[in-house]
Amino acid sequence: MRVGLHALGIASGARPEIIRAVAQAAEAHGFSRLWAGEHVVLVDAPVSQYPYSDDGRIAVPADADWLDPLLALSFAAGVTDEIGLATGVLLLPEHNPVVTAKQVATLDVLSAGRLTLGVGIGWSADEFAALGVPFARRGRRTEEHLAVMRTLWREDVATFEGEFTRFRDVRVNPKPVRDRWIPVVMGGNSDRALRRAATVADGWYGFNLSTAKALECVSVLAGHCAEHNRPMEELTVAVALTDASPELLPELASAGVSELVVVDAPPETPNEAGNWVAALAGRWLASTGS
Template sequence: MRVGLHALGIGDGARPEVIRAVATAAEAQGFARLWCGEHVVLVDAPASRYPYSADGRIAVPADADWLDPLLALGFAAAVTSRIELATGVLLLPEHHPVVVAKQAATLDVLSAGRFSLGVGAGWSAEEFAALGVPFAGRGRRTDEYLAAMRTLWSEDPASFAGEFTRFEAIRVNPKPLRGGRLPVLAGGNSDTALRRAATLADGWYGFNVALAEVPGRVAVLADECARIGRALDELTVAVALTDGAPEHLPELAAAGVTELVVVAAPPSAPDKAAAWVAELARTWVRTPR
């Protein structure tokens, strides 16, 4: 099973010297992919419930540094040559799809085809309000934006007409390197997110999923794939756990997981990053399967 590392972009992981140290060490130690998430806005006392923790609160302090994930991964791409890169996740309905399509394709080109775009619909009403984007309908907006970006990546000139965005005979370049099709991973643990992964994406990223819940979530994804005549093994199935240990990797693989994503905060001192990554690799990457 592939093992990814979700450690960049927040707090100490937002410092360039730490990103460089972690990224190069992760590549050397055999991690398959570097993940980086997004929030444009955090507030001190949100009314919105965070869906990935039992208490409904995000663990990241509102005043923490949180880098733009595309820029952070662009920096990581420049200091590495083999390790893959992914947003985990970019909150797509908060952005203009034409701009994201260009940014994502640019990062794919600059990384020599190592980038995958993980997207989610978002959960913070306060964040949407600050950006002037309606919170209601964000799922439909996400689905439509994905369709619009697929059009931009594969057609030139490109035209699209939808509920939330439209353009006529425009050229947006560069194109992604893999035949005009950039891999997209749908994030989120709900049935709606799994349906989006099966119908519109190339994979699923489940975040903070309990080990015991993984088989059930993957089964829903498989059912959604079967409903549209698609095989589950066509998709990347990436999961970050709330619990579990290396000895559970065979169990995860049997459930259909193809990538285990280790979520961890890097050390503040860049000269300690290599040892920190090496210890994670000894635990997760080189553990007996």
């Protein structure tokens, strides 16, 4: 069982000295990956309900600093050598897939192949409106964007004819480090998200779930894999839990979870941040044998 850390990019975790301290300490203490999420836009009075809390509200204040995850992880890549990097998640339908394919491959090259691309379809109608992207059919747009990006990563000269994106005989470089492939995990806790994880992704990232709900989702994911003749073992399964404790790790591992993601906000100074990571490692990694 791997343990990742979702702590970069927001509020105190948006400051370069804190990113450096957290990233270097997380690598030194054996965390598997550094995760960073995305919102381009937050609003004071949102139309849409946040789907990952009981009250429908996101915990991050609308006026908080929130870094672009690809840029934040690029900075983290530059101050580390081995720890994995993951977007958790990039809101893919809000982006141009051709530009994103290049940006993601660039980060993969700069990090020597350490990137996992976590993607989601998004939940905020306000955000889509501000970006001029239709909120409707964002799930289908996400699936097509993934196909576009994989085509550009794979082919030297690429052509694509889709509903949302069309191009012919284009070159997009660089290519990803690992045989022109970057692992993609699908975020979201709905049945549709789990089905996408089983059919078009390389894994699933469940966010802000109780342990019981996470185990239920893993079972549903396994069912979708069986329905589509895909071995569950092909997928990586990462979960961030609301009630996590080290004692639950064996149960999660036996159910098919490959990574527990600890979600927290770092303290305000680099020294405090380094000590904070060490304390988290003492709690979580001792029980994994890391």
